[in-house]
Amino acid sequence: MNWLKHQASWPHATHSSFHNVRPHRWHVQDMGEGPLMLLLHGAGASTQSFRALMPLLAASHRVLTVDLPGHGFTVSGARSRASLDCIAEDMRALLRHIGVRPKVIIGHSAGAAVATRMALDMQTPPDALVAINGAFEMFDGMAGWLFPMMAKMLSLNPLTGMIFSVTAGNEARVRKLLQSTGSEVDAEGIRLYHALISDRSHVEGTLSMMAQWRLERLLRDLPKVPCPTLLLTGENDGAVPPSVSEAAAARIPTATHITYANRGHLLHEEDPKTVADRILSFLADNKKGSQATA
Numbered sequence: 001m002n003w004l005k006h007q008a009s010w011p012h013a014t015h016s017s018f019h020n021v022r023p024h025r026w027h028v029q030d031m032g033e034g035p036l037m038l039l040l041h042g043a044g045a046s047t048q049s050f051r052a053l054m055p056l057l058a059a060s061h062r063v064l065t066v067d068l069p070g071h072g073f074t075v076s077g078a079r080s081r082a083s084l085d086c087i088a089e090d091m092r093a094l095l096r097h098i099g100v101r102p103k104v105i106i107g108h109s110a111g112a113a114v115a116t117r118m119a120l121d122m123q124t125p126p127d128a129l130v131a132i133n134g135a136f137e138m139f140d141g142m143a144g145w146l147f148p149m150m151a152k153m154l155s156l157n158p159l160t161g162m163i164f165s166v167t168a169g170n171e172a173r174v175r176k177l178l179q180s181t182g183s184e185v186d187a188e189g190i191r192l193y194h195a196l197i198s199d200r201s202h203v204e205g206t207l208s209m210m211a212q213w214r215l216e217r218l219l220r221d222l223p224k225v226p227c228p229t230l231l232l233t234g235e236n237d238g239a240v241p242p243s244v245s246e247a248a249a250a251r252i253p254t255a256t257h258i259t260y261a262n263r264g265h266l267l268h269e270e271d272p273k274t275v276a277d278r279i280l281s282f283l284a285d286n287k288k289g290s291q292a293t294a
Contacts, residue, residue, distance in 0.1 A: 001072055011051035012029050012047070015029045019097060021090075021097045022077065023081060024075060024078075024094075027047065027066070028066050029066075031062070032058025032062045035062065035104070036102045037061045037063045037106060038105045039053070039057075039063060039066075039107075040065075040111030040115050041108055042107075042135070044202075050065050053269075053275060060280065066094065068087060068205075069081065071205050071206065072196065072202060080212075084213060092122065101122075105119055105126050105130070106129075106132070106279065109240060109265065110209070112136070116131065116222075116225060125227050127228075127283075127286070128229070128230070128286060129227050130282070132232045133239070133267060134248060136218070136219065136244050137215070137247070138215050171190055174193050177193075178193060178266070180238050182234060182236035182263075184270060185266060189269055222248060222251040227254065228254045228256070229249075229254055231248060231255055232245075233245040233246075233257065233260065234263035234266075234270075235261045237264050245259075260274070
C-alpha cells in the first residue's frame with residue numbers, strides 16, 4: 001500500500017515508523033510507555049485492526065503493533081517467507097533491530113498463531129500470551145490440502161491480486177464480508193478494510209501467507225507454551241469456530257479461556273474496552289500470583 005496516499009487518514013499515523021530489516025520493510029506503530037506489549041493482527045488485516053484497543057492498552061504499557069509481511073504498509077522482500085515459522089522468525093529479527101523484548105504478546109486470529117510460535121521460540125519468553133479468536137486449527141479433510149494449494153496457485157498468478165481487489169473492493173461487499181465473521185464493524189472499520197481489500201499488493205500478500213500456512217508443528221507444541229495464556233473467543237465467530245479456542249485451551253497447561261456472547265471474530269474491534277479490561281486484569285492477576293509464590 002502507498003503510505004503517502006493513506007497517511008492522512010490512517011489511524012495513529014503519527015505513531016508510525018518504517019524499519020528495513022531483511023528481507024522486509026516493516027511498518028510499525030509505537031505508542032505509550034511502560035512494559036512492552038506486541039500486538040499482531042490476523043490475515044488480511046493490518047495495524048488498523050487495533051485502532052481502538054491500542055490506546056486503551058497504551059495508557060499503562062508501551063504498545064507496538066506491526067503490519068505482517070505483505071500486509072498493509074509492510075513491503076515483503078521475499079514471498080517465500082510468508083509461512084508461520086518464517087513470519088515468527090522475521091518478527092523476532094525486527095524486535096532485535098528495534099532493541100526490545102515484549103513482556104506480553106497479543107495476537108488476533110492468525111496473529112495469535114504467530115504470537116504463540118514466537119513465545120515458544122524466544123530465548124526469554126514473554127510473561128503472558130493473549131489469543132483473540134486464535135486460528136489454532138488446520139482446515140478439515142480435503143480443504144486441508146486443497147485450500148492451501150488453491151491459494152498458492154492464486155498467489156503465483158500476477159493478475160489475481162488485481163482481479164480480487166477490483167471485484168471485492170466496494171464497500172457493500174466489504175460490509176457483507178465483515179458481517180460473515182459474526183461481527184458488527186463501524187463505518188470507520190468498513191472504510192479501512194475497504195482500503196485494504198482494494199489494494200492489489202495487500203491482497204497478494206494475504207494470498208501468499210495463506211498459501212504457505214501450516215500449523216502442524218505449532219499444534220504439536222501447544223502443551224509446551226511457556227507462559228500464562230488468555231484465550232478470548234466471540235461466541236458468534238463465523239471465521240474460526242469457538243470450539244477451536246476451547247480445544248487449544250485444553251492443551252495449553254496455563255490457559256484461561258473466556259467466551260463472549262453476541263460477539264464475533266473481530267471481538268477486539270466490536271468491544272475494545274471489554275477486551276482491554278480483561279487483558280489488564282489477567283496480567284494483574286498473574287502478577288499477584290507470581291509474587292505470592294516468589
